[in-house]
Amino acid sequence: MYPPSAAVTEVAGELAALRPGLVPGFSAALPGARVAVLTRLWRALAHEPLPWVERREPSGDGVTLRLRDGRALYGPAADPYATHAYATTVELDGRPYDDPARLLAALGVPHGDGFAAELAHSTASLALSRAAQSEHPDTAPAHDWEWEQRVVDGHPYHPNCRARPGFSVAEQFGYGPEHRPLVRLGLVPVPASAALVSGTWPDALRDGSRLLVPVHPWQAAHVLKRRYDEQRPAHPLMSLRTLALPTGPHVKTALSARLTSSVRDISVPSVTSSAALSAFAERLAARTDGLLHTTRTLGAVTDGTPELAAVLRESPQVYAGQGERVVPVAALPLTGLPDAPGWLVGFARLALTVGLRLLELGVAMEAHGQNLLVVLDAQDVPVRLVYRDLADIRVSPARLARHGIEVPELPELPARILTDDEDTLRRKLFGSLVAGTLAATAGSGAALGAVLDTVVDDLPRTPDSAALREGPLPAKALTLMRLTPDRKGDLWAELPNPLK
Incomplete structure (x- = not known):
């Protein structure tokens, strides 16, 4: 319907050469x-x-949105929980748009130009x-990191x-990660006397009186602007900045690039608190009767900057027993298991x-598809x-105190x-x-409602479970957050409760 965006033209040109x-x-x-990006935007x-x-x-x-400036947007009925792409066009005052970036540009809303450019990049990168x-x-994954690399489309909502x-x-x-490369992390030496360390930094990442800090190659080239001699091969995971080392541990690196919503640096306070937070989470997980494990932080380091x-x-994978496997929740639809009865x-x-x-x-997890994994038995x-990744949990001192x-x-x-x-x-x-x-x-509001209707009444009756039954369902207002860059922290939408 329209000529390709600058992002699409740029990606196509680089691809033709590469x-x-x-x-x-x-x-x-x-x-x-x-259609996939437009569906997410229309939601x-x-x-x-x-x-x-x-x-x-x-x-x-469908549904019509009356804008404050008198214009009208019309699109299909928007299931806020659907993961299939269904919004092929959205009409603004009767003019159809099939390109999410052009639609947002036509809306002319505050801070929309930057977000429209990101939408164009998301579309091009998703197609790539x-x-x-x-x-x-198309082989069955043999390692835990291979499941993560099967998730091609990125965030479902x-x-x-896929904006990068x-x-x-x-x-x-x-x-x-969806391109399944082997990334060579750089090792940048930092004098131990100038480093902040939490937990125990391993001997394998030390060089005499210096600590070797793993650095993502993109970060080294674009932010730190420095070269390094030593390297470690690693497999990128869904978050792109976290990678699996061949020896087993995962390393979370600083990555000063905006991916979906946020710039992925590692704050200095998160480094200094990581060991204590890990030990605290391990004690809390012990109260779940063996139903939850939290991956322990082995060590964290910074030179005093988030970069x-x-x-x-x-x-x-260390929490998988004999005959078991661990799968990230975001990859579950790829297994076909959610379609099995019950x-x-x-x-x-x-x-x-x-x-x-x-x-x-007293602990609220941010249990999204990257942070949460499920252990499956042999059946x-x-x-x-x-x-x-405990960085974004919320902890209630009052609730903890009530439970001693x-x-x-x-x-x-x-x-x-x-x-x-x-x-x-x-x-x-x-x-x-x-x-x-x-x-x-x-995958849909109807399926989610049916599942919750079966499960929720069996859960213990608490004020929290009552709020889940009775109120609207909160969800991060991801687009509002991108269009409100002067506001820090999360902004929220209230979605129709599928239980109702």
Whole structure:
């Protein structure tokens, strides 16, 4: 309908020079990528509390959004929990748009130009990711990191599901997990006297009086602007900045690039608190009757800046017993298991039991598809959960005190994760686990509602489970957050409760 965007033209040009054989596949993947990103954007327009939307009203088979400036947007009925792409066009005052970036540019909303550029990049990168799958054999994963590299489309609900601004096509092939590369991390020496260390930094990453800090090659080239002599091969995981070392541990690197919503640096407070937070989470997990493991932080280091830092933690695979396997929740749809009769109900019961029990004790997990993994037994029954990356949990001192649990003192825990606000705690868990993990695994509001209807009444009756039953379902307002760059922290949407 329109000429290609600058992002599409740029990616196509680089691809033609780098891998000309993939150009036809990239072109063929573009229409589907546009629909996928437009569907995610339309979900946000139809459900997030955008200040320039006056009201929303049913209209024929779809919904009309009345804008404050008098214009109208019309699109298909928007299931906020659907993961299939269905928004082929959206009309603005009767003019159809099939390109999400052009639609947002036409809306002319504050801060929309930058976000429109990200949407164009997300579309182009998604088409590139899909096209490149023809180069990879469709074999069963043999390692834990291979499951992560099977997730091609990125975030199931964020319009920036594959946006990687600042990455060339060669860098996407070289570092993107869905392209299955072997990344060579640089080792940057830092004098031990000038480093901040939490936990135990391993001898294998020491050189006399210097600590060797793993650095992502993109970070070294674009931010630190320095070379390094030593390297370590590693397999990139879903978050792109976290990689699996061949020896087993995972390393989280600083990556000063905007991926989906955030710039992925590692803050200095998160390094200094990582060992205490890891030990605290391990004590809390012990109260779940063996249903939850948290991957332990082995060591963290920084030179005092967020641009040069790294965290080493256990691989989730260490929590798999004989005949078991560990699968990231984001990869579950690829296994086919959610379609098996009763499987999704069993998984939802396990996840909600663990999540609500921890919330009652005083910890709200951010249990999205990257952070949460499930242990499957030899018959693929979900038996336990593994949770990793504690940086964004929320901890309630008041709830912990009610259960006689000691709270580590500041600065062992960062002040930003401490809160007794009930809405904040519930939003953190319900927004990630229910509106994110379970919804994306179910694939639609109808499927999610059926699962919750079967499971929720069996859960212990607490104020938190009552809030899950009775209120709207919170979800991060991901598009509103991108269009409100002057606001820090999470912004929220209230989605229709599928239980109702």
